[in-house]
Amino acid sequence: MQAYLGVDVGSVSTNLVVIDDDGNVLVDLYLRTQGQPIQAVQEGMKQVEEAIKGKKIEICGVGTTGSARTLSGVIVGADTVKNEITAHAVAASHLVPDVQTVLEIGGQDSKIIILRDGIVVDFAMNTVCAAGTGSFLDHQAARLNIPIEDFGGLALQSEASVRIAGRCSVFAESDMIHKQQMGHPTPDIIAGLCDALVRNYLNNVGKGKEILAPVVFQGGVAANVGIRAAFEKALGLKIIVPDYFKVMGAIGAALLAKATVKEKGETNFRGFVVSDLEYQASSFECQGCPNLCEIVNISVDDKVLARWGGRCGKWDTLSKTG
Amino acid sequence: MRVGIPRTLSFFTLYPLLKPFFDGLGVEVVVSPASNKALLDEGVKDTVNDACVPIKLFHGHVVALKDKVDVLFMPRIISLDGKNTLCPKFLGLPDMVKYSVSNLPEIIETRLDMKKGKMEIYRFLYRVGKRFTDNKVKILRAIWHARYKFSRYRKLLLKGLTPEEAFTCLHTGQEPPHKEQSGQIKLAVLGYPYTIYDDYISVGLLDMLREQGVRVYTAEMVPEEAMKRMSKKLPKNLFWYYSNRVVWGSQYYINEQNIDGIIHVTAFSCGPDSMTNKLVELEAKQHQPKIPFLTITVDEHTGEAGVATRVEAFVDLIKRKKGII
Numbered sequence: 001m002q003a004y005l006g007v008d009v010g011s012v013s014t015n016l017v018v019i020d021d022d023g024n025v026l027v028d029l030y031l032r033t034q035g036q037p038i039q040a041v042q043e044g045m046k047q048v049e050e051a052i053k054g055k056k057i058e059i060c061g062v063g064t065t066g067s068a069r070t071l072s073g074v075i076v077g078a079d080t081v082k083n084e085i086t087a088h089a090v091a092a093s094h095l096v097p098d099v100q101t102v103l104e105i106g107g108q109d110s111k112i113i114i115l116r117d118g119i120v121v122d123f124a125m126n127t128v129c130a131a132g133t134g135s136f137l138d139h140q141a142a143r144l145n146i147p148i149e150d151f152g153g154l155a156l157q158s159e160a161s162v163r164i165a166g167r168c169s170v171f172a173e174s175d176m177i178h179k180q181q182m183g184h185p186t187p188d189i190i191a192g193l194c195d196a197l198v199r200n201y202l203n204n205v206g207k208g209k210e211i212l213a214p215v216v217f218q219g220g221v222a223a224n225v226g227i228r229a230a231f232e233k234a235l236g237l238k239i240i241v242p243d244y245f246k247v248m249g250a251i252g253a254a255l256l257a258k259a260t261v262k263e264k265g266e267t268n269f270r271g272f273v274v275s276d277l278e279y280q281a282s283s284f285e286c287q288g289c290p291n292l293c294e295i296v297n298i299s300v301d302d303k304v305l306a307r308w309g310g311r312c313g314k315w316d317t318l319s320k321t322g
Numbered sequence: 323m324r325v326g327i328p329r330t331l332s333f334f335t336l337y338p339l340l341k342p343f344f345d346g347l348g349v350e351v352v353v354s355p356a357s358n359k360a361l362l363d364e365g366v367k368d369t370v371n372d373a374c375v376p377i378k379l380f381h382g383h384v385v386a387l388k389d390k391v392d393v394l395f396m397p398r399i400i401s402l403d404g405k406n407t408l409c410p411k412f413l414g415l416p417d418m419v420k421y422s423v424s425n426l427p428e429i430i431e432t433r434l435d436m437k438k439g440k441m442e443i444y445r446f447l448y449r450v451g452k453r454f455t456d457n458k459v460k461i462l463r464a465i466w467h468a469r470y471k472f473s474r475y476r477k478l479l480l481k482g483l484t485p486e487e488a489f490t491c492l493h494t495g496q497e498p499p500h501k502e503q504s505g506q507i508k509l510a511v512l513g514y515p516y517t518i519y520d521d522y523i524s525v526g527l528l529d530m531l532r533e534q535g536v537r538v539y540t541a542e543m544v545p546e547e548a549m550k551r552m553s554k555k556l557p558k559n560l561f562w563y564y565s566n567r568v569v570w571g572s573q574y575y576i577n578e579q580n581i582d583g584i585i586h587v588t589a590f591s592c593g594p595d596s597m598t599n600k601l602v603e604l605e606a607k608q609h610q611p612k613i614p615f616l617t618i619t620v621d622e623h624t625g626e627a628g629v630a631t632r633v634e635a636f637v638d639l640i641k642r643k644k645g646i647i
Contacts, residue, residue, distance in 0.1 A: 067627065067631075082634075082638075083630075083631045083634040083635045083638070084631065084635075085631070085632075085635035085638075086634075086635055086638045086639075119639075119642055119643050120635075120638070120639040120642065120643075121612070121614065121639070121643070122614065122615075122639075123635060123636075123639070125628075125631070125632060127619055208603070289358060290355075290358040290359060290360035290361065291358045291359045291360075291522070292359055292360070311521075311522070311525075311526065311626075
């Protein structure tokens with residue numbers, strides 16, 4: 001069977017999916033990146049290989065996305081390297097064909113994508129601030145000593161959520177501590193935090209956007225039922241969370257790879273051997289000018305595969321991806 | 323005698339006037355190097371905390387020049403078109419720099435206020451010239467020469483040359499290479515000349531777009547008569563020269579040039595842009611059909627990745643809409 005692989009390496013998670021020719025998901029994997037994107041991709045590849053062993057599945061194309069898309073693209077030999085927005089939009093409109101709004105909250109970024117008739121017409125991403133993303137929730141859950149998995153459920157137990165300032169994660173944290181010291185029960189504080197996060201998202205990322213149903217909510221944070229409920233309350237709309245909400249970026253990358261391969265007729269996929277290769281990443285500071293760019297080399301067996309990070313073309317002599 | 327001109331802010335507007343003028347006076351012109359990390363770091367250290375990146379960068383350029391020149395040229399530019407003023411930071415620039423950077427050489431902070439009449443530009447140059455020579459004929463001849471080069475510069479920009487390319491043409495006297503942009507989509511990239519033409523601050527935005535098959539149009543390519551026409555569209559214009567040109571430019575490209583999308587480039591914490599940005603966005607949204615609009619915010623952090631992701635997604639959006647991919 002012909003299949004396509006999608007790899008989405010983000011700040012927090014590394015996701016891999018395998019889809020068949022009709023876009024059905026055969027394998028989906030959600031791993032923690034833990035600051036080691038290369039190892040995460042290799043580990044993911046190993047697990048994908050295990051999962052499809054003996055099933056007569058042939059990988060005919062591979063696509064990468066996420067903040068480490070260039071790096072992972074080099075490692076796996078990607079046919080297409082795409083930004084997260086396009087990948088998420090493609091996946092959402094594949095699974096929910098008439099989708100008009102995509103809310104995506106990941107580890108360190110959040111975005112809103114507005115589609116009309118299956119085409120992206122507008123989008124926005126959070127700017128410099130990471131308040132209201134998964135990392136912040138992770139951090140607060142750890143501080144309250146609550147497993148992140150239970151976080152959303154606790155919020156639903158609240159009867160009267162407290163008001164928490166969601167503008168800035170540092171201030172939100174002091175606000176939460178204050179509310180704790182006042183004696184508010186934890187579920188109310190967590191519900192307040194969910195409301196604040198949603199409020200911040202809608203005012204910042206969703207500012208001025210026309211949010212129409214069907215609304216699809218995806219990204220790691222969509223697992224949080226508290227945030228889901230807060231969105232439904234704030235928007236007054238039903239929120240659809242697709243089955244594969246965690247790996248939508250990877251699904252999008254796989255779909256894009258399928259389209260690319262169909263057009264060019266061959267794949268650059270390096271095969272599952274990549275999980276056993278020794279990839280070395282090294283970096284140095286270029287002293288050529290006062291910009292002091294940090295140049296990164298990715299090599300296998302002392303052979304440089306890719307290099308990036310420079311502002312000028314000096315180090316770009318190798319093939320350019322991304 | 324060496325005069326230093328920082329390579330930012332009004333540089334992209336006035337340098338082709340100043341360079342031949344100082345040449346005519348026999349004064350050597352020293353321009354600071356292209357913006358880079360070291361310059362910005364230096365600027366951030368010296369500037370008041372709440373200034374925008376371009377102002378911080380300007381301080382960096384001043385520091386880079388101060389020990390290499392006898393005089394620093396830093397005019398107080400009030401108005402360039404006789405109607406609007408510039409951003410307050412331009413008005414107070416010489417003061418801001420004097421109190422933030424120490425061990426400065428002599429500063430020429432001559433006032434340029436075109437509200438005083440069309441001849442003011444010549445009177446301004448004359449006042450500057452007096453600092454270097456008493457020979458009136460020499461000053462007048464330098465002004466005449468500068469005027470010619472300056473009008474040629476504006477024509478080169480209209481032809482679609484970037485300021486740097488135009489400087490080269492003016493310097494060598496060569497005819498500009500015939501430049502027909504290729505690409506499947508047309509985007510207007512609007513912002514202040516000192517953000518969009520400074521590759522360091524804009525993280526190479528213009529090249530990034532061209533590599534993705536985009537034909538790029540800027541406010542500097544809008545003919546003056548069109549700007550004038552656009553200035554009558556809004557019931558009230560903004561107060562600031564560069565901001566108005568961004569708004570008018572957007573109106574021109576949206577309503578008369580069939581543009582595929584608009585990118586507004588703004589520096590983080592720019593005051594005038596809080597209004598400029600909204601006006602451009604509304605203009606793009608009110609048009610039928612709606613014109614895709616993207617804001618790119620540049621800041622001290624050199625996050626090329628953030629800009630690249632947004633730009634790539636925006637170009638994808640337009641290409642998919644047009645059925646190119």
